[in-house]
Structure formats: structure tokens, C-alpha cells
Amino acid sequence: MAGVVGSDGTVLTLAAAREHLRIGSQPLDAGLFAAAEGRIEAFLGRELVGATGWATAEEVPALVIHCVxxxxxxxxxxxxxxxxxxxxxxxxxxRHMVITLG
Structure with missing residues (x-):
């Protein structure tokens, strides 16, 4: 997903976030990125990218990125x-949730 995946391992670039929010050059709190990804990670029960998630941000399914x-x-x-x-x-x-039993 060109232009969507951040270079720092996040699943969104600042430009993609601004475009999605339609805010142009207005200031955007960087903490919202982490909170949005954290919200989806908490729901899924795993990291988006890392040891318990997808190997790279490019591998994260488009629908998961949309939910972010x-x-x-x-x-x-x-x-x-x-x-x-x-x-x-x-x-x-x-379908991407981690289910634990026991």
C-alpha cells in the first residue's frame, strides 16, 4: 500500500493520516497515531508489526490498516x-484476533 505505510514501522504515514482526516496542513498530534494503532492492537490481542504481529508494516492487511x-x-x-x-x-x-484458551 504505497504511501500508507510509515517508514518507522507504523502502518500509516503522516501524509496518509492527514489525507484520511482531510485536515490539510493543520497540526496533528503524533500521539493519536500511537493511540489509534494501540486501539487496534488491543482489539486484536497482538502487535500490528513485531514479534506477535506481521513481520513488516507492508504485510498488514489493508482492512486492518483501514481500521487503524x-x-x-x-x-x-x-x-x-x-x-x-x-x-x-x-x-x-x-478473523485476525489472537484467541487464547485456558
């Missing part, structure tokens, strides 16, 4: 009370 964008949008618009729920994520990326 959804989480980013939710955090950007609803900073005080994000509204994206597990029930909304499950049909989209639930």
Missing part, C-alpha cells in the same frame, strides 16, 4: 469519549 484509520478518525473527532467499539471492529478484522 477508523480509530484515528474516532480519536480525532471524539477526543474525550471515543465511540469505536469492539462490536464494530469484529466483523471487519475479527
Amino acid at each position: 484509520k477508523l480509530a484515528l478518525s474516532d480519536l480525532f473527532v471524539n477526543r474525550e469519549a471515543p465511540e469505536l467499539t469492539d462490536d464494530q471492529l469484529r466483523p471487519m478484522i475479527g
Whole structure:
């Protein structure tokens, strides 16, 4: 996904995030990137990229990246009370969840 994967191992570039949020050159809190990825990692029960996730950011499925964008949008618009729920994520990326038994 050219132009989407960040060079620092994140699944979004600043440019892709700005384009998705349609904010042009307005300031964007870098902490929102980490929070959005963290939200999706928490839902999946694993890292997006790393030992428990995909080997590289380029290997992360497009639908998972889209969900990171959804989480980013939710955090950007609803900073005080994000509204994206597990029930909304499950049909989209639930198949990538880590299931532990016991």
C-alpha cells in the first residue's frame, strides 16, 4: 500500500493520516497515531508489526490498516469519549484476533 505505510514501522504515514482526516496542513498530534494503532492492537490481542504481529508494516492487511484509520478518525473527532467499539471492529478484522484458551 504505497504511501500508507510509515517508514518507522507504523502502518500509516503522516501524509496518509492527514489525507484520511482531510485536515490539510493543520497540526496533528503524533500521539493519536500511537493511540489509534494501540486501539487496534488491543482489539486484536497482538502487535500490528513485531514479534506477535506481521513481520513488516507492508504485510498488514489493508482492512486492518483501514481500521487503524477508523480509530484515528474516532480519536480525532471524539477526543474525550471515543465511540469505536469492539462490536464494530469484529466483523471487519475479527478473523485476525489472537484467541487464547485456558
